[in-house]
Amino acid sequence: MVKGDMNCSKILLCFFIILTTGLSKIQYSYAEKSPNNIIILNSYHKGLSWTDEQTEGIIHSLKDCHADLSISVEYMDWKRYPTQENMNHIYNQLKYKYSGQKIDLVLTTDDAALDFALKNRHAIFSDAPVVFCGVNEKDNIELLKKYKNVTGVLENPSPDKTIQVALEMNPAIKEIYLIYDHTKTGLSLGELAMEAIHRIKPEIKVMTYSDKPFSKILDDVAHAPKDSIVLITTYYSDMDHTVSGFEKTCKLISETSTVPVYHVYTFGLNNGAIGGSMFSGMLHGEAAGRIACRVLEGENIDAIPLSNDETTTYIFDYNQLQRFNIPKDKLPEGSKIINRPESFFETYRHIVINTVHLIVVLISLIVILLLHIKKIHKMKKELEIKHYELTELNEELAASDLKLKRQYLELVKTQENLMHSEYQYRLLFEKMLNGFFVFEPVFNEDHKLVDIRFLNANPSFKKQVKMKVNDVIGKTWTEAFGYPSLELSIYERILETGRSERFETYYGKENAYFLVNAFKISDQQIGVIFDNISDYKKAIKEIKKFNEELEERVAIRTAELSQAIDELESFTYTVSHDLKSPLRAIDSYSRIMYEDHGESLHSDVIDIIHNIRGICKDLINMINNLLEYSMASKKELNKEEIDIKEMFLSVFNELQLAYPERNVALTIETVLPKVYADKLLLRQVIYNILSNAFKFTKNTDKPRIIIGNTITSEEYIFYVKDNGIGFNMEYSKKLFGIFQRLHTSDEFEGTGIGLVTIKKIIQKHGGRTWIEGQVNVGATIYFTLPFSW
Structure with missing residues (x-):
């Protein structure tokens, strides 16, 4: 037996050496082979669901190819920039990147990319074969006839099944709101949908929306009768380009509509569409990827016919089915439902399965142990019978004593094993905590x-x-x-x-x-x-009670704090308002004293009277600014669309008239957008900023004010720069405190409330404010407003 094991080990060792050598040669030869260069050229931009789904499907299928692939993904952004200038830019960019490389295959998504790839295949893509998807045969048949070495998957999203299932789910329908845009694809799908409706149920009235403003669509679907539905084919923007994006369009229509919204593309899901027989960009891309693998594996592309693979699936949104009380038994057989709430078993599937397995194992062990105990009792009885028989036959079996001893020892060993098993069972039974x-x-x-x-x-x-x-x-x-x-x-x-x-x-x-x-x-x-589990249940009840008490305390504290703030603002307003009357009285009495007795008063007294009137004037200005600040805090926002450039120019001209002796140059160095804000409060912000610029440039030889802005994904950032006296940045935070100033009133007039009012108004709009400066160079005030369409 040992010799046989050694021979087997030698054979396995030889096999391992041969296998390792063969794999090394395979790996070496594989490493020598250069990868296939693949380009995926998308007509539209990254982030568009339709494009992203097709790209993901293509790459998913390409992973199953046996060839070594180097994949590059490009975007033409034709949906947002359908211009020849953009096309020239794309041509130059792709030619720079790929004209010097050997391209093995080009995959395109949608019409623009296919047209570009075929027309520029020789100049950019090494005359590589082209596999397309997202293209319908009706609009591109002439283009495909002109070229060879090209095949792909035709996009034939038929609305028939969606219309059929919608009518089965809503049998009382008398009217359909058919929504599609004025693009080539939109018009084609809209025509197919109208033909299908008239073919399936001719008496249904169809309302089409391809040449109407988006506001009209929202208004109509908001007042749609109960015996109607909405059907969207493809809708990116209306005739006025006021709405942009498939998902946003579908979401806005669904939120406004009082009736179910059906869609023929999967990107309508999770955006308010109830579902239907939906065309999947993912499945469409996977079909194109499979054709690409066939080409890469050596199959003649001209021998591969255009594919009409079924890339639609019945899929519905559980939330929308619940919203319109549509039972699941009305859905087609095999339909997929998304957003369905998970059951307890689905949520804790692994825990439940593991627990059941553990219980089954424990039960099995217990059952086995019980069976062992039963066998032990049976064997004990058998041993007792045999022992009695052996005693009676002791004389007859004396010659077989050695054999009997061997059997006896085996029986003793078996009994010991059984006793050990019984002991283990008893140990588990007695030591378990449950x-x-x-x-x-x-x-x-x-x-x-x-x-x-x-x-x-x-x-x-x-x-x-x-x-x-x-x-x-x-x-x-x-x-x-x-x-x-x-x-x-x-x-x-x-x-x-x-x-x-x-x-x-x-x-x-x-x-x-x-x-x-x-x-x-x-x-x-x-x-x-x-x-x-009584302690566990008690702990849950105590935690729940504690949370309820905590929420009640937070609500009380919030109400008290809100009341205190309102009382403080009311007090500030009242005090500021009531202080103006005595100050005006002091100013009036001082003026009357000067007018009636000025000739008989000493010059020092006259100076004192002028100082008193000046102090009164400053205090009244300060109180007016305080009231202005208080009103800015309490005023409710009334937002509207504002041309901020016109507002800057209007305020600048107003200040120029107020300071006719000043010659301040104004430069607007960027395009200023229209914003959404409270018109009166925003004008106050701009007035305070520009008046500061006028004030602190009064000693500058050539005063200049520069206005501009930048845009991020979340906000507009505006800046107003001057070349005035500036300030030390160590004191920048001090400037946004109430009554905080870096210059005396003799140098520059003011109360120190202007900047803090700006900060308060901008914060109410959800923005930020800050200031930068340098002594004798100038200052720049920045403020932001939330970005919105």
């Missing part, structure tokens, strides 16, 4: 389960139910506890079906909760594993 008891059912004369009788229980039984094991063994449940078991119906079902059950139960008398796993051992025995 309570465990075995009972037999008690039936009445009608064979109805009326009670259970305890046969055995482990030590943890006492810990779980606070009752000694000896007090229950041999007794029924009613005898032990004084009331019947609440789970008799469950135990009866376990006896009938043989299936284990897991459940929670509550005993009000002991105020105790238990988690129970019950299983059938035999027709006359059931095993129960249980755990007292």
Whole structure:
């Protein structure tokens, strides 16, 4: 046997060396082979769901190719920039990148990319074969006839199935709102949809929306009658280009519509579409990718016919089905439903499965141990019988003593193994932390389960139910506890079906909760594993109560804080308003004193009167600014579309008239967008900023103000720059404090409230404000407004 093992080991070693050598040669030859260069050319931009789905499907299929691939993905952005200038830019860019490379295959998505690839294949793509998708035969048949070495998957999204299933789900429909845009694809699909509707149900009235503003569509679907539906084919923008994007269009229409919205493309899902027989960009791209693999593996592309593979699937949105009370039994067989709430089992699938497996293993072990015990008892009886027989035949079998001793030793060893197995079972039974008891059912004369009788229980039984094991063994449940078991119906079902059950139960008398796993051992025995979860339930109740109290406290504190803020703002407004009357009185009395007695007063007294009037004027200005700041804090925003450039010019001209002796140059160095804001408050912001620029450039030889802006994905950033006196950046944060100034009133007039008012107004609009500067160079004030279409 050892020699045979050695020969086998030698054979395996030789096989391993040969296999390793062969793999090394294969890897070496594979490394020598250069990868295939693949270009995926998309007509539209990255982020457009239709384009992203096709690209993902193509790459998913290409992964199954056996060839080594180097894949590049390009975007023409033709949907947003359908101009010859853009096409020239794309041509120059792709020619620069790829004209010096060997291109093995070009895959295109949609019409623009196919047309570009075929016309420029020789100049850019090494005359590579072209595989397309997202193209319909009707609009491109003449183009495809002109070229060879090209094939692909035709886009034939038929609205017939969607219309048919919509009418089956909504049989009382009398009117359909058909929405499509004025693009070539949109018009083609709209014509197909109208033909299908008239063919399936000619009496239905069709309202078309290809040449109407988007606001008209929203208004009509918002007042659609109940016996109507909305069908969207493809809609990117209206005639005025006021709406852009498939998903946004579908979402806005669905949110406004009072009737179900059906779509023929999958990008309508999760954007309000109820569903239908939807054309999938992912499946469409996968079909094109499979054709590409065939070409890369050496198949003649001209021998591959244009594909009409089915790339539609019945798919529906659970939320929209619920919204319009459409039952699932009206859906076509095999339909996929998204956004369906997961069941408890689906949510905790792994935990439930693992727990069931564990319980099954434990039950199996227990059953095996019980069977072993039964066998042990049987073998003990057999051994006793044999021992008696051996005693009687002792004289006759004396000659076979050696043989009998050998058999005896084997029997002793078997008995020891059985005893060891029994010991392991008893150890598990006694040491497990869960309570465990075995009972037999008690039936009445009608064979109805009326009670259970305890046969055995482990030590943890006492810990779980606070009752000694000896007090229950041999007794029924009613005898032990004084009331019947609440789970008799469950135990009866376990006896009938043989299936284990897991459940929670509550005993009000002991105020105790238990988690129970019950299983059938035999027709006359059931095993129960249980755990007292009362502390866990109590903790949950306490946490819930604590959360409710905490929420109540937060609500009270919030209301108190809001009331305090309102009272503080009211107090500030009242005090500021009431201070103006005595100050005006002081100013009036000072003026009257000067006018009536000015000639007889000493010059010092006259100076004092002028100082008093000047102080009054400054205080009144300060109070007016305080009131202005308070009103900015309390005023409700009334947002509207504003041409901020016109507002800047209007305020600048107003300040120029106020300071006729100043010659300030104004430069607007960028295009300023239209914004969405409160017109009065935004004008106050611009007035305060420009008046500061006028004020702090009064000592500059050639004063200049520069206005501009930049745009991020979330906000507009505006800036106003001057070449005035500037400031030290160490004190920049101080400038946005109320009454905070870096210059005296003798140098520059002001109250120190202008910038803090700007900050308050911009914050109310959801923006930010900051300032930068340099001494004797100038200052720049920045403010932002949220970006919006």
